[in-house]
Amino acid sequence: MISLFFALALSSPKAETLLPNLEADLDEQSLSNPSYILGQHWFRKLHGSKHFINFPPAYDYFRSALAKLLPYTELYQKNIEIGLLNSTKSNAFVLPGSHMFLYSDMLSKIDDEQTLLALLAHELAHLDLKHYERQSQHSEQEKSKAMLLMGAGIAAALAGAQGDASSALFLSGIANQQENRLSYSRFQEQEADRQAKKYLIRAGIDEHAATKLFLTFFQGTIGHDPIEFLSTHPIPESRLADSLSTTPLQSVLKQGDQTQFNQFRATLLAYRASLMLDSDSYIHSHINIQSDQIYAKALVALINNDRPKANLLAKDLDMALDNQAYLKTRILINSGKIEQAQKIIKHKLNLNKNKLAFIELSPDSHLLTNTQSQQVRLMQYEKDIINRIHLRQAKEAKNLALTRAYEARIVFSKGQGLAALNLVKRAESVADLDDLEIISKIKQEILDTIELEKGNNIELD
Structure with missing residues (x-):
């Protein structure tokens, strides 16, 4: 996937140093930054994919893992827009403008937090080194070609090409590039590796985790299909040698508490298992801790709408862990056991009144405060949760105008611009004066984004 954005490059890495870095000083997430506008456009497209994972506690962990590395980067904005995609392929990639995606199957290759942090550090390095921005300084023809490839890949993924988002993205990207252009991409990979190692050292994370990451990938290819990550992240001959050291690898006993990582890993592997006929066997072969196996099986049962199995397994979930408490609450609500669910929700919100995931599950949708919903x-x-709460409030109030308006906001966040504008128009036709103020705000948000995209030659669809 990385090559989808970076492979259209000069044949020599030295040539890039002769180009001014036109976007180097821009806020990565500013509306005046063309990279951000482009990245947001394709982020919304992938956000609307059937592969997109909706499980807020997993995003909480993903965000906290990145927070361990971001202070040690040179990125202006120390936050990254994140997405999780369910896939049979192992991959991770970034979009311009500080967006990062991780595929569920990647956690079948990674079994400890430090190795995950090594992977995230590598992806952050691509953003920090502004590889897309440096690439985009080529001719308009090359930029247009890159954009077309990106669009074709994501469109193919959304259409379910080969049943897998990552394979569709791959086919439209690197497979169409000439070999002489891959050398530049290999250079960027090596550059990202070395930058990532600096982050790990600065953050006090075992720098040898990168070695384990590469060894895991290389060993995983023996007797198996190539790992997607290696296909989309070209390997220079010296790449593994760069990561190796004569210093002994850190003992697993020094890695610290792995509980939250294990919950994240079990969550993603549960989604991955849901794509298989024999999900239980997959879970047993990849998860060693029995309590995490139960949790993963219960999540698969919820995904597959197997209520009897979900309820049976939910009895053994650990309410001290947010992932498992959230899952049990959803299972109880799905089975109509509202009072039991409400006890868990009340307990969790007593501990932290700002937990949006549990606010959404609460029967009292008015627990959401203006302060929470209006953060910059x-x-x-988080926006997804807030939008769903607002939509529920509108439906409960039987307010057709606001129902359509919030549906428009949700639809637009999933990359459907024309459908969103149509919903706004229908909302305006039945709105009273009080509702028109809210609807006008939502309409303006959509129109402003569309106008920015048009200014960057991104067509409305």
């Missing part, structure tokens, strides 16, 4: 730097998964 909300992540997309």
